[in-house]
Amino acid sequence: MPDIASEARPAVAGELDWVGMGEIEVPVSLPGTDGAVSGPARVTAFVNLTRPEVRGIHMSRLYLHVDKLLSSEPVSPCTVRRVLKEFLDSHADLSDRAMLKLRFEHMVRRPALESDNSGWRSYPIEITGIMERNQFSLELGVEVVYSSTCPCSAALARQLIQERFRQDFDGADSLDPAKVLAWLGSEQGICATPHSQRSTAEVRAKLVPSFQSFPIVEMIDRLEGALKTPVQTAVKRVDEQAFARLNGQNLMFCEDAARRLQAALNEDDRIADFWLRATHYESLHPHNAVAVASKGVPGGYGPDGAIGR
Numbered sequence: 001m002p003d004i005a006s007e008a009r010p011a012v013a014g015e016l017d018w019v020g021m022g023e024i025e026v027p028v029s030l031p032g033t034d035g036a037v038s039g040p041a042r043v044t045a046f047v048n049l050t051r052p053e054v055r056g057i058h059m060s061r062l063y064l065h066v067d068k069l070l071s072s073e074p075v076s077p078c079t080v081r082r083v084l085k086e087f088l089d090s091h092a093d094l095s096d097r098a099m100l101k102l103r104f105e106h107m108v109r110r111p112a113l114e115s116d117n118s119g120w121r122s123y124p125i126e127i128t129g130i131m132e133r134n135q136f137s138l139e140l141g142v143e144v145v146y147s148s149t150c151p152c153s154a155a156l157a158r159q160l161i162q163e164r165f166r167q168d169f170d171g172a173d174s175l176d177p178a179k180v181l182a183w184l185g186s187e188q189g190i191c192a193t194p195h196s197q198r199s200t201a202e203v204r205a206k207l208v209p210s211f212q213s214f215p216i217v218e219m220i221d222r223l224e225g226a227l228k229t230p231v232q233t234a235v236k237r238v239d240e241q242a243f244a245r246l247n248g249q250n251l252m253f254c255e256d257a258a259r260r261l262q263a264a265l266n267e268d269d270r271i272a273d274f275w276l277r278a279t280h281y282e283s284l285h286p287h288n289a290v291a292v293a294s295k296g297v298p299g300g301y302g303p304d305g306a307i308g309r
């Protein structure tokens with residue numbers, strides 16, 4: 001059979017930074033994630049092409065390595081490293097750099113805030129491994145969704161409630177506690193509410209290389225624990241009330257959310273570098289409020305989340 005990729009010379013010669021396949025469909029499972037399940041992944045498989053005169057790489061070899069290793073065993077840092085090594089071994093004369101990216105949804109059962117119920121959350125995960133000159137680097141990307149209540153709006157609402165209180169009780173010789181209690185429980189009394197919004201935190205973390213397994217659930221727990229107001233699954237009224245309390249106790253601009261996440265990630269010594277973006281999908285505006293933060297490692301992530309090099 002003719003082998004155009006190997007035998008024919010390209011009409012225009014040149015080295016290529018990356019060449020390979022995107023959106024390969026593979027099922028993945030993860031080890032050691034108690035009570036969690038995973039499903040189909042989309043995989044990107046790339047090598048560079050260092051030989052300007054060679055027409056193409058061996059696409060089929062990348063595909064078969066991905067299929068052999070990712071669909072047959074749970075995905076771990078070790079698996080990613082092995083796949084990358086196979087990419088490079090099978091392109092020994094063409095490439096000295098390889099990349100593997102996996103995107104999938106990781107489903108985790110989450111308990112309700114107060115009731116005995118629980119429900120499923122699906123977290124978008126992106127794992128990226130790069131092997132270059134025998135240096136292996138690994139990045140874990142996670143996205144969590146949370147609620148943010150605007151602190152400014154909360155203060156303005158409180159001011160309106162104070163004004164309404166003055167109007168409604170001005171002139172009274174003494175305050176009747178029962179009347180005040182009823183007023184506090186009325187829509188007429190609590191006449192203004194702050195705006196809240198569904199918000200997302202995207203995090204990309206460069207992991208130190210010693211991991212046995214990907215710390216996906218630990219990372220999600222850390223991020224949600226810092227924000228305090230992750231979105232809920234099964235919700236009874238007791239849960240909704242607890243959520244209202246958490247929102248009231250954790251008023252957040254996007255800057256506050258980004259700093260909370262930054263501090264939480266700085267504490268994790270398994271994370272060598274990180275980039276994060278907090279996006280608040282405002283209900284006040286038709287546009288979003290956005291804050292970006294990183295660890296500040298020299299030569300690390302730039303503001304767009306790309307590894308600076």
Ligand SMILES: Nc1nc2c(ncn2[C@@H]2O[C@H](COP(=O)(O)OP(=O)(O)OP(=O)(O)O)[C@@H](O)[C@H]2O)c(=O)[nH]1
Binds near residue numbers: 006056058060
């Ligand atoms: N390099 C390259 N191959 C492509 C592209 N699009 C489709 N292919 C096809 O991918 C198929 C697999 O390529 P190879 O890995 O070279 O297949 P092969 O020569 O049978 O396998 P080896 O003997 O291992 O090299 C070929 O039929 C190519 O035509 C492309 O854009 N670039």
